[in-house]
Amino acid sequence: MKISVIICTYNRHELLKYCLNSLNKQTVTSDDFEVVIVNNNSTDKTQEVAENFASLHPNVSIFIEKNQGLSHARNRGFYEANSDWVIYLDDDAKAHKDFVERAIWIIENTEYQCFGGMYLPWYHHGKPYWYKEKYGTNRMRYKTISTLKNGEYACGGIMAYKVDLLKKYKGFSTKLGMNGDKVAYGEETELQVRMRRDGIKIAYDPLLKMDHLVADYKLNIDWFFKAHFALGRDQIEMGIAKTNSLSLLMTTIVLIGMIILHLLWFTPKLLKSDYFIQNWMIDVFKKPAKRVGILYTALLNKSRQKYGLNEA
Numbered sequence: 001m002k003i004s005v006i007i008c009t010y011n012r013h014e015l016l017k018y019c020l021n022s023l024n025k026q027t028v029t030s031d032d033f034e035v036v037i038v039n040n041n042s043t044d045k046t047q048e049v050a051e052n053f054a055s056l057h058p059n060v061s062i063f064i065e066k067n068q069g070l071s072h073a074r075n076r077g078f079y080e081a082n083s084d085w086v087i088y089l090d091d092d093a094k095a096h097k098d099f100v101e102r103a104i105w106i107i108e109n110t111e112y113q114c115f116g117g118m119y120l121p122w123y124h125h126g127k128p129y130w131y132k133e134k135y136g137t138n139r140m141r142y143k144t145i146s147t148l149k150n151g152e153y154a155c156g157g158i159m160a161y162k163v164d165l166l167k168k169y170k171g172f173s174t175k176l177g178m179n180g181d182k183v184a185y186g187e188e189t190e191l192q193v194r195m196r197r198d199g200i201k202i203a204y205d206p207l208l209k210m211d212h213l214v215a216d217y218k219l220n221i222d223w224f225f226k227a228h229f230a231l232g233r234d235q236i237e238m239g240i241a242k243t244n245s246l247s248l249l250m251t252t253i254v255l256i257g258m259i260i261l262h263l264l265w266f267t268p269k270l271l272k273s274d275y276f277i278q279n280w281m282i283d284v285f286k287k288p289a290k291r292v293g294i295l296y297t298a299l300l301n302k303s304r305q306k307y308g309l310n311e312a
Contacts, residue, residue: 001032001033001034001059001082001083002032002033002083002085002104002107003032003033003034003083003085003086003087003100003103003104003107003160004033004034004035004036004077004078004081004082004083004085004086004087005023005033005034005035005036005086005087005089005095005100006036006038006074006077006078006081006086006087006088006089007019007020007035007036007037007038007088007089007090007091008038008040008065008070008073008074008077008088008091009037009038009039009040009042009046009050009073009091010039010040010041010042010046010070010073010091010178011042011043011044011046012042012044012046012091012092013042013044013045013046013048013049015091015092015124015213016046016049016050016091017049018094019089019090019091019092019093019094019095020035020037020049020050020053021094022093022094022095022096022099022210023035023089023095023099023100024057025097026095026097026098026099026100026101027097027098027100027101028100028101028104030057030058030059031059032100032104033059033083033100033104034059034060034061034081034082034083035057035059035060035061036060036061036063036077036080036081036086037050037053037054037060037061037062037063038063038064038065038073038074038076038077038080039062039063039064039065040065040068040069040070040072040073041064041065041066041068047062047064050062061080063076063077063080067174068179069174069177069178069179070172070177070178070179070187071171071172071173071174071175071176071177071187072174074088074156074171074172074177074187075171075172075174078161078163078166078167078171081163083163084162084163084164085103085107085160085161085162085163086160086161086163086166087100087103087158087159087160087161088156088157088158088159088160089157089158089210090157090158090210090212092212092213092215093119093122093157093158093210093211093212093213094122094210094211095209095210096209096210096211099117099208099209099210102117102205102207102208102209103117103160103208106145106160106203106205106208107160110145110203112145112201112202112203113161113162113165113200114154114159114160114161114162114165114192114195114200114201114202114203115145115154115159115160115202115203115204115205115208116153116154116155116156116158116159116160116202116203116204116205116208117154117155117158117159117204117205117206117207117208117209117210118137118138118139118140118158118204118205118206118207118208118209118210119136119137119138119155119157119158119209119210119211119212120136120137120139120209120210120211120212121133121135121136121137121211121212121214122136122211122212122213122214123136123214124213124214125214125215125216125219126219127214127219128219128278129276130276130277130278130279131214131219131278132279135214135224135282136212136214136218137212138155139206140152140204140206142204142206143206144205144206144207145203145204145205145206145207146203146204146205147201147202147203148202148203148204150196152204153188153189153192153202154188154192154202154203154204155188156187156188156189157210157212158208158209158210158212159188165195165200169191169194169195171191172187172188172190172191173186173187173190173191173237174187175237176190176234176237176238186231186234186235186237186238189238189240190237190238190239193238193239193240221278221281221282224282224286224289225285225286225289226289228286228287228289228290228293229289229290229292229293229296230293231290231293232289232290232291232292232293232294232295232296232297233293233294233296233297235290235293235294236294236297236298236301241294241298243294243298243301243302248294248295248298248299251291251294251295252291252295254291255288255291255292255295258287258288258291259284259285259288262283262284262285262287262288263284266280266283266284267280267284269283
């Protein structure tokens with residue numbers, strides 16, 4: 001096997017069918033790759049869907065990870081892989097036909113030990129009139145495979161690693177990431193931060209593609225604020241956001257200044273026919289929500305430390 005495609009899944013059996021079906025239509029043969037499905041304690045028909053697919057495809061294996069959390073499932077995936085490389089694919093995504101072929105090309109023709117790809121929006125639940133394409137993609141300015149700069153991160157839902165590298169860094173932090181129905185982020189970013197400290201280059205390839213579901217709950221504007229609040233919260237655990245008094249003061253100043261500037265910049269755009277109040281709210285308050293997440297979490301942690309309280 002040249003590469004193992006890892007699919008970590010939790011209670012998405014209907015969407016998992018689309019994901020697995022996309023891997024059945026690849027431009028390379030099943031001899032070149034395996035599919036490792038990690039069921040993270042699903043209570044729906046996920047196991048049935050996975051077993052039905054595996055019964056038809058000998059390159060598919062299934063594992064049940066009892067420890068709840070995406071990081072646990074991702075770590076289980078690379079430990080069970082039978083190849084030197086793994087590539088993670090979200091269970092609510094459809095790989096493009098050359099997904100595996102492109103990943104193998106990068107492995108065989110570059111020196112990167114870690115690289116990510118591009119996801120495009122998949123509107124399985126429809127698309128509101130105000131929803132813009134940029135909300136559902138991680139499209140970057142790069143036209144070909146390129147080394148990401150500091151502050152740029154590859155998406156964990158379409159990302160490949162050399163297995164030895166993952167073992168060296170002991171995989172993903174189990175303190176971070178999605179856990180059941182809890183929205184959380186950062187395990188792949190935190191891992192990239194640790195790798196970069198050791199000089200490891202991380203690549204982004206716009207030709208490595210998948211279509212990623214825009215879930216129904218992401219079609220509401222409150223999702224943008226909740227997601228960025230959670231991102232700010234988790235950046236503290238990642239070690240990206242500093243929590244000393246001076247840093248928190250600067251974060252507060254940036255927060256206030258950002259809202260003022262955004263109001264001045266985006267409000268006139270409401271006069272355009274293709275710019276709606278939903279776009280205005282997202283543009284004005286999305287990024288500040290991340291700063292609110294940082295401030296709230298930092299102050300909450302300080303309060304707990306002061307009074308000797310454990311986290312809930």
